[in-house]
Amino acid sequence: MTTMTATTTQVYQLFIRATPEQIWEAITTPEFTVQYFYGARIEVTGERYLSLGPDDSVWGDDQVLEFDPPRRLVHGWRSLYSPELAAEKASRVTWEIEPQDGGYCMLRVVHDQLEGAPMTAEAVSGGWMMVLSGLKTLLETGKPLAG
Amino acid sequence: MVTYSAGMNDDAVFKALADPTRRHLLDRLHERDGRTLSELESELEMSRFGVMKHLRVLEAAGLVVALRSGREKLHYLNPVPIRLIHDRWIDKYTEGHVSALARLKTTLEDTA
Numbered sequence: 673m674t675t676m677t678a679t680t681t682q683v684y685q686l687f688i689r690a691t692p693e694q695i696w697e698a699i700t701t702p703e704f705t706v707q708y709f710y711g712a713r714i715e716v717t718g719e720r721y722l723s724l725g726p727d728d729s730v731w732g733d734d735q736v737l738e739f740d741p742p743r744r745l746v747h748g749w750r751s752l753y754s755p756e757l758a759a760e761k762a763s764r765v766t767w768e769i770e771p772q773d774g775g776y777c778m779l780r781v782v783h784d785q786l787e788g789a790p791m792t793a794e795a796v797s798g799g800w801m802m803v804l805s806g807l808k809t810l811l812e813t814g815k816p817l818a819g
Numbered sequence: 820m821v822t823y824s825a826g827m828n829d830d831a832v833f834k835a836l837a838d839p840t841r842r843h844l845l846d847r848l849h850e851r852d853g854r855t856l857s858e859l860e861s862e863l864e865m866s867r868f869g870v871m872k873h874l875r876v877l878e879a880a881g882l883v884v885a886l887r888s889g890r891e892k893l894h895y896l897n898p899v900p901i902r903l904i905h906d907r908w909i910d911k912y913t914e915g916h917v918s919a920l921a922r923l924k925t926t927l928e929d930t931a
Binding site: 681682683684685686687780782801802804805808809817 | 852853881884886893895896897898899900902903906
């Protein structure tokens with residue numbers, strides 16, 4: 673059991689100088705995500721997680737499992753931007769926002785249930801770091817990550 | 820002295836990385852994530868207390884995140900603080916050159 677969990681859960685955690693509401697908005701509205709999520713316009717409602725690429729192709733269209741603004745969001749994940757990855761089983765992404773002292777929040781992203789999606793696991797691991805680093809820069813400076 | 824909550828300052832990250840045992844623990848987690856204290860302890864020539872102490876430093880720096888799974892506490896490598904240090908000095912334009920040189924070094928050393 674433990675060895676199963678091992679390769680099928682990815683954890684990313686960082687501190688962002690912003691309010692929970694600002695972080696929530698940056699995660700769930702396309703005007704923000706387009707600036708740090710590989711150009712994707714992502715719209716999250718209580719039911720649906722929809723991600724559109726710059727050419728309007730569907731990058732993600734998944735069910736929202738938990739929607740508790742501005743603290744917790746859980747949604748399904750299938751990488752529809754690649755036919756190879758899209759053929760793998762769906763996984764799950766959990767966003768948790770916890771206010772800290774000094775105007776900071778801790779943001780934790782757990783991408784799990786990757787048992788049936790080894791290629792997706794490999795593909796997203798570098799991606800999450802780019803995305804989260806970009807999200808932090810955007811919220812703290814108002815500008816997208818350089819370059 | 821300015822204090823920040825866990826993981827907010829680079830000092831804690833560099834301090835945590837300055838110890839070979841802690842780097843070894845990160846290597847183990849990089850190899851396979853989500854391990855219990857007992858698993859990590861069994862691979863190190865060190866007391867349970869010693870491993871706990873090092874894990875605490877890594878957790879305070881945000882390099883390791885411990886999540887509960889039933890009765891177990893699983894330790895995960897959190898690569899984001901290292902990425903943030905990377906992004907501070909290496910932008911997208913220089914990244915290409917840097918990673919090409921890093922790959923060259925790895926290739927040469929692997930074939931040597």
